[in-house]
Amino acid sequence: MTAPLLAEFADPDSLRVALDRVGHDGHRAIEAFTPYPIEGLDVPLGIGPSRIRLAMLVGGLAVAAFAFALQYYSAVFAYPINSGGRPLNSWPVFLLVPFEVGIFSAALAGILAFLWSCRLPRLHDPLFAIPGFERATQDRFFLLATADNNDDATLALRHLLEEAGALVVTEVRQP
Amino acid sequence: MAVLEHVSPPPHRWIAAERASDVEVTQAVADPIFAPVGRAWWIAFAATIPFVLWLVVTIVWIFYRGIGIWGVNSTVVWGFAIANYVWWIGIGNAGTLISAMLLLTRQRWRASINRFAEAMTLFAVAIAGIMPIIHLGRPLYFYWLAPYPNTMTLWPQWRSALVWDFWSILSYLLFSILFWYISLVPDLATMRDRAVTRGGQVLYGMFALGWQGSARQWRRLETVHTTMAALGVPLVCSVHSIVGLDFAASLMPGWAESIFPPYFVVGAMYSGFGMVVLLAVAFRWGLRLEAIITRNHFEVMGKVLLMASIVMGYSYASEWFMAWYGGRHVDRDLTAFLFTGSYAPLYWGQLFCNVLAPQALWFRAVRRSLPALVVISILINVGMGLERILIVWNTLSHAYMPSLWHVFKMTFWDWSILIAPLGLFAFMFLLFVRLVPSIAMYDVRRLTHEEHAS
Numbered sequence: 001m002t003a004p005l006l007a008e009f010a011d012p013d014s015l016r017v018a019l020d021r022v023g024h025d026g027h028r029a030i031e032a033f034t035p036y037p038i039e040g041l042d043v044p045l046g047i048g049p050s051r052i053r054l055a056m057l058v059g060g061l062a063v064a065a066f067a068f069a070l071q072y073y074s075a076v077f078a079y080p081i082n083s084g085g086r087p088l089n090s091w092p093v094f095l096l097v098p099f100e101v102g103i104f105s106a107a108l109a110g111i112l113a114f115l116w117s118c119r120l121p122r123l124h125d126p127l128f129a130i131p132g133f134e135r136a137t138q139d140r141f142f143l144l145a146t147a148d149n150n151d152d153a154t155l156a157l158r159h160l161l162e163e164a165g166a167l168v169v170t171e172v173r174q175p
Numbered sequence: 176m177a178v179l180e181h182v183s184p185p186p187h188r189w190i191a192a193e194r195a196s197d198v199e200v201t202q203a204v205a206d207p208i209f210a211p212v213g214r215a216w217w218i219a220f221a222a223t224i225p226f227v228l229w230l231v232v233t234i235v236w237i238f239y240r241g242i243g244i245w246g247v248n249s250t251v252v253w254g255f256a257i258a259n260y261v262w263w264i265g266i267g268n269a270g271t272l273i274s275a276m277l278l279l280t281r282q283r284w285r286a287s288i289n290r291f292a293e294a295m296t297l298f299a300v301a302i303a304g305i306m307p308i309i310h311l312g313r314p315l316y317f318y319w320l321a322p323y324p325n326t327m328t329l330w331p332q333w334r335s336a337l338v339w340d341f342w343s344i345l346s347y348l349l350f351s352i353l354f355w356y357i358s359l360v361p362d363l364a365t366m367r368d369r370a371v372t373r374g375g376q377v378l379y380g381m382f383a384l385g386w387q388g389s390a391r392q393w394r395r396l397e398t399v400h401t402t403m404a405a406l407g408v409p410l411v412c413s414v415h416s417i418v419g420l421d422f423a424a425s426l427m428p429g430w431a432e433s434i435f436p437p438y439f440v441v442g443a444m445y446s447g448f449g450m451v452v453l454l455a456v457a458f459r460w461g462l463r464l465e466a467i468i469t470r471n472h473f474e475v476m477g478k479v480l481l482m483a484s485i486v487m488g489y490s491y492a493s494e495w496f497m498a499w500y501g502g503r504h505v506d507r508d509l510t511a512f513l514f515t516g517s518y519a520p521l522y523w524g525q526l527f528c529n530v531l532a533p534q535a536l537w538f539r540a541v542r543r544s545l546p547a548l549v550v551i552s553i554l555i556n557v558g559m560g561l562e563r564i565l566i567v568w569n570t571l572s573h574a575y576m577p578s579l580w581h582v583f584k585m586t587f588w589d590w591s592i593l594i595a596p597l598g599l600f601a602f603m604f605l606l607f608v609r610l611v612p613s614i615a616m617y618d619v620r621r622l623t624h625e626e627h628a629s
Contacts, residue, residue, distance in 0.1 A: 012624070035197055035365075036621040037393035047391050052398050056406075070322060074330035083334055093334050096417065097342045103410045104346040107353050107403050114357070114399040118392045121384035128387075134368035136388050137361065139197035139620075 002154045003173050004030060004146035006130060007166035012038050015141040018164035019044045022145045027157045033133075033142040052113045059109025064102030068094060130170050144172065197620050200467070204362075204614045205369050207462050212609065215461065220605050226598015233591040237309050244588040250581035251571040255589050256310030258564035259596065261418055261439070262446065263303035264344070265559065269447015270296030271351050272411045275404035283625065284475065286618030287467050290362075291458055291604075292451050293355040294613070298603045299450075300348045302596045307340060309592070336421045343417045350410060354403050357396065360386050362612045415443045422566065428505040429570040432497065438490040445483035445529070446559035449552040452476050454604070456549055458613055467614055470543050477542030480555065484533035491530065505575055512573045513565075517582045521561050522569075528558025560593075 009015045015032060022029045023044050032041050041047070071094045075081075080088050115121065127133055127144075136142050145161070147153035161169050236244060247254045270292040277285035308317045320341040322331050331338045364386035367379035386392065416436035423435035452473065459468040498506040513522050532554045541547045568583050607613065 032390045033388045034390065034393065035388060036361075036617040036624070037397055038390070041390040042394055045390050047394055050395055050398055052395060053402055056399075056402055060406075071333045074322060075333055079328070079330040081332065083332070086334065090334055093339075096339050096413075097333065099413060100339075100343045100346040100410070100417075103406045104350045106406055107350050110399045110402060111353055111357055114395050115384070118389075118395050120386065120392075123380060123385045125385060125387065137365040137368045137386070138201050 002147060002149065002151060003171040004144055005154070005157055005161060006127070006133070006170045006172050007143045007145070007161040007164075008132060008135075008168045008170075009141040009143065009164075009166055012141050014165035015143055016040065018143055018161055018166065021160055021164055022143070022157070025156070025160060027145055027147045027153070027160070030144040030146055032144070033127075033136040035136065035138055035140070038141075050113075050117050052110055052117060055113035056106040056110040059112075060102045060106025063105035064098035067098040067101050071097065126172060126174060130172065132168060132170075140167075197623070200619050200623060201365060201369070201616055203464060203467065204462075204612045204616050204619070205366060208366070208609060208612065209369070209371070209375070216605065216609070219601070223598045223602040223605065226595050227602050229591060230595035230599050233588060233595055234305070234309060236588065237592075238314060242310065242312060244586065245592075246584045246586050246589050248581055248583075250574075250579045251568060251583040253310070253567045253571060254583060255564065255592050256306045257421075258560070258567050259592060260303050260306035260310070261563045261566075262560050263299045263306065263596070264418055265415065265439070265443030265445075265563075266447045266450050266556075267296045267299035267303055267347075267351075268411050268415050268440070268443040269451060270294070270299070271347075271354060271407050272444055273448065273451065274354075275407040275411070278401065278404045279408065282475075283622055284472055286615055286622045287464075287469075287472055288451060288455055288476075289618070290355075290359070290611075290615045291454055291607075291613045292447075293351065293358075294604070294607050294611070295447070295450060295454060296351045297348070297355060298600055298607075299447075300344065300351060301603075302600060304344050304348060305596075307337070307344075336417070336424050339417045340421065343414045347410060347414045350403075350407065354400075354407060357403070358400055358615060359611065360384060361388060361396070361617045362615060364388065365616055366612060412440050415440045422570075427570045427574055428503070428509045429494075429498075429566070432494065434490060434493055434497075438487075441483055441486045441490065442559060442562065445480065445487060446556050448476060448479050448483065449555035449559075452480070452548055452552040453556075456545055458608070462608065462613065464614065467619055470545075473545065473548055474539070474542045477536045477548060477551075480533055480551070481536040484530055484536075484555070488530040491526065509569065509573050513569055516569070516573060518565055518568055518572070522565055525558050525561040525565060528554040529562065532558075 007018060009018065012034065015034070015038075019029055019032065019041065029045055032038075032045060034041075068091075072089055075090070075094070076088045082088075083090075132140070133142065143161070143166075145157060147157040158169050242256075245254050245256075273292050274285060274289040277289070308314050311317055319329070320331055320338055360383060363379050363383040367376055367383045370376045370379055416439065419435035419437075419439035422430040423432055425431055455468050455472070455476070459465060495510055498510040513519070533551055535541045535547065535551065541551075572582055573580055
């Protein structure tokens with residue numbers, strides 16, 4: 001198997017052009033790395049919708065339901081107090097705590113789902129070893145693409161990337 | 176280094192520099208952190224230390240002697256601990272509220288201010304969290320608020336406002352930390368990649384979690400961040416509404432008013448936005464960020480302050496109106512006490528600071544003048560501080576039984592708990608600017624590209 005190529009671009013427009021051509025010529029774009037979020041990369045890179053929001057909904061509702069159940073159990077069964085003739089299950093005020101902890105839990109579930117779907121934290125990655133890749137978080141735009149299983153296709157991909165304006169094209173070798 | 180110099184008139188609406196490339200934005204924000212600590216920082220830092228020690232001494236003395244060291248008495252049972260709690264959590268609310276609301280309404284200029292506004296939230300909520308604990312008569316039992324299986328077989332009273340406070344502050348503080356951190360990760364990765372020392376690389380690298388800025392990561396981050404913002408707005412409103420319920424759920428004149436929850440939320444946003452203006456001026460000057468935090472930013476913030484001051488004026492007027500219209504003797508009497516009673520000069524001062532002075536913001540020249548904005552923001556925060564303490568004092572000093580009417584007399588320790596936390600706030604902010612990028616670099620990069628300034 002040939003190694004994928006990492007191309008470095010100076011601006012987002014060159015990256016977009018290169019991404020289009022890579023798909024057009026039958027190569028496969030794996031991932032793009034940019035210093036800020038850029039619109040319109042999802043479709044060519046095949047990034048589908050995530051289930052983060054579903055995880056947030058489930059996590060938030062589950063904890064909120066647990067908080068309500070805890071209040072219900074403690075106020076109705078474990079420690080019933082007649083407070084000014086109010087019903088033991090004073091559900092309108094019992095909604096406040098579930099609301100608060102539910103939103104926090106939804107946020108926590110969202111962050112865990114985010115980390116899971118991005119496979120983070122992962123402190124080391126072969127890409128970090130490539131000279132110049134540290135600029136992906138500053139001012140350079142990178143495209144990781146791979147060709148078919150032969151050297152000619154890889155060479156064609158390299159030419160394509162260079163023509164599209166890549167400043168440097170590097171082979172990424174898996175350790 | 177002459178990056179991002181201010182030129183006038185600003186060539187772009189939200190970027191006051193002819194060109195602000197990605198490199199220049201990154202340098203302008205990140206380089207001050209790696210640069211040696213300047214003299215101004217050391218002077219400011221040294222100035223905050225006595226306040227932090229003062230606060231420590233105050234809290235230790237409260238724990239040792241009890242709340243009697245304050246001016247609270249058997250009538251005015253609440254004092255500055257509660258007023259400070261309301262004030263600080265109000266400041267704290269604004270950061271997340273501003274950040275989340277501006278994100279949801281696609282106000283792109285938020286990129287320049289959201290990071291330190293959110294940091295303001297964290298520090299202010301942390302300080303606010305101290306206050307209800309030190310106001311307890313027996314602070315060592317504060318954990319009884321939490322439901323846990325215990326040998327006394329006791330459970331919290333879920334109908335109590337104090338229990339609602341406990342959960343809302345805790346949830347809000349933890350939520351704010353997550354909301355702040357998740358949007359910080361890409362900038363921490365930038366710091367990791369710019370750090371030259373091994374220690375910096377390891378420290379920032381750990382907190383950056385291995386962020387690479389891939390399209391997938393950006394997409395997922397945006398999903399989780401926007402959704403959290405959408406959840407954050409109702410959370411923030413509920414937190415300060417619950418603070419309002421601490422008062423409104425009582426039966427006291429001047430407190431049992433259904434306007435209290437929304438009125439507290441607006442007041443929180445108001446004082447918090449005032450604090451953001453002050454911090455923005457300080458950051459702009461201290462970190463030389465004239466190009467990123469522009470006069471246009473101050474102008475829109477001035478408009479928000481003006482709007483909030485009008486809503487505050489409306490809220491005060493509705494209190495007076497309802498006291499008259501409700502017809503209860505005790506309510507009308509309390510309203511007369513506001514204007515003519517023991518604390519009347521403070522009340523007039525509150526009205527001046529919160530309602531009258533900000534009307535100057537109708538004028539564009541005032542909104543664009545930093546000294547004027549600083550003065551108005553300080554007045555707003557003083558006025559909101561007065562409002563918080565007067566809500567406590569007026570009602571408790573002038574409730575149902577004339578034989579119980581008492582006035583609060585401030586002691587040294589009241590002044591301590593009022594002033595010393597400001598030093599802790601500044602102390603934490605000074606550490607923050609040395610450790611964390613105080614401007615969201617990736618957001619500003621996107622902004623400069625959208626403004627065609629890069």
